[in-house]
Amino acid sequence: MLPIVAYGHPILKKVAGEIDNHYPDLKQLVYDMFETMHASSGVGLAAPQVNRSIRLFIVDTFPYTKEYPEAGSFKQAFINPEFIEESGEKWFFNEGCLSVPGIREDVLRKSNIRIQYYDQDFNFIDKKYDGIIARVIQHEYDHLEGVLFVERISSLRKTLLKRKLLDIKKGNIDVAYKMIFPIQKKKAIR
Secondary structure, eight states, X not given: OOOEEOTTOGGGGSOOBOOOXXXXXXXXXXXXXXXXXXXXXXXXXXXXXXXXXXXXXXXXXXXXXXXXXXXXXXXXXEXXXXXEEEEEEEEEEEEOOTTSTTOOEEEEEEEEEEEEEEOTTOOEEEEEEEHHHHHHHHHHHHHHTTOOGGGGSOHHHHHHHHHHHHHHHHTOSOOSSOEEOSSOSSOSBO
C-alpha cells in the first residue's frame, strides 16, 4: 500500500506533469494505486496524493452503487486527462478526500463533463460522463491542477475548518492507512 500525502504537503498544490507510455512501471503504479484506494475506502485517487506529480488518477465508483446504480461497474485509470467541456446543472454533493481525512463538505459542481484521456494501456478515449461518475472525475482532476475540495467551499466554512486542517498537517489525526504529513517532528510516515 502506498502512503497518502496529507493536506498541506506542497505536492498537492503543484500542477502535475504529463507522462508518456514509457513512464517507468506505469501498470504497477496503477495497480498499486487501486490497491491503496480500496484499502483506504476511497472512490478515487490521484497520483499527487501518492507523492507523484504526474497527470494520472484512478476511479472506482462501486461504493456508490446502492444510491447510484450506474456507478456499479465504473472503474477506470485516466492518464493525461483534459476537460473538453463541463455542462449541465450545478449540484451540491458531500465530498471527502483521502488527503483530508475526517472532513466532508458540500461542493458545487456541474453535472456533465466531456473528457479526453488515455487509459492504462495508452488507448486514447474521448467520452462524456454525468452524475456521480462525473463528480468523482472532477474531484480527482482537481488534484492534477493542484486544487483540493476544501478550496471549493465558502470562506466561512474554510475558517471554521482551520483547526482541523492544521491538525491534519501536523499528523494529529487517527487514520487507518499510511500517510505522509508535511509537519511532523518524528516520523514522516505512519
